[in-house]
Amino acid sequence: MNRTAKTVLATLGVGALLAVLAAFSVIYSGVFNVAATVEDAPPLRSVLVATREASIWRHARDIQAPPLGGAGQMERGFRIYREWCVMCHAPPGRPVPPMAKGLNPEAPAMVEEAEEMSPAELFWVTRNGIRFTGMPAWEASLSDTQIWDVVAFMRTLPRMTPADYDALDRRVPRAGDATNVQ
Known part of the structure; x- marks a missing residue:
């Protein structure tokens, strides 16, 4: 595997990890308001x-x-x-x-x-x-x-x-x- 392919894969891996961490942050922080009175975007x-x-x-x-x-x-x-x-x-x-x-x-x-x-x-x-x-x-x-x-x-x-x-x-x-x- 060449260096460019490794860089792309590493970037994708880091991006996926950051997305998972962001999702967990939203889910477990309570920042997303689940009240029925809130209109969805x-x-x-x-x-x-x-x-x-x-x-x-x-x-x-x-x-x-x-x-x-x-x-x-x-x-x-x-x-x-x-x-x-x-x-x-x-x-x-x-x-x-x-x-x-x-x-x-x-x-x-x-x-x-x-x-x-x-x-x-x-x-x-x-x-x-x-x-x-x-x-x-x-x-x-x-x-x-x-x-x-x-x-x-x-x-x-x-x-x-x-x-x-x-x-x-x-x-x-x-x-x-x-x-x-x-």
Whole structure:
């Protein structure tokens, strides 16, 4: 190995060691503020969003969605969404719910997400959650069938007006109602 190659390798080695030391300094000094009230710098936010989107696409790509929108499926999904999701994901035409105001990153508007994401991606996110956000993994609480019901409901959100949502809310019994037959 010639002298130039040795110098380049030594420089790269020293650079890598300095990068590791800098990372440990940031991690263990507490200088990086992890408070949810701190906005991420735009470059960091871009990296995090790109990482999230690529991961969702990769992990959902082989999921085969069942037929969606069957008899009662959307209403079953609505019941679950109304009970467990609206605390963070506002229904059509509604303001951000109080629970969601402190989330960083903020919970996405499902009206837009349901239009942009495939059913498989919606299923994967709902089932597995998103690490480092407020999105839990619902696989511990819901069956895959129930998650697909929620996906069927979410797919209707882009076409749903606030009046449509209110009508559905009035028509579909709440959990625990004497008239609630599942």
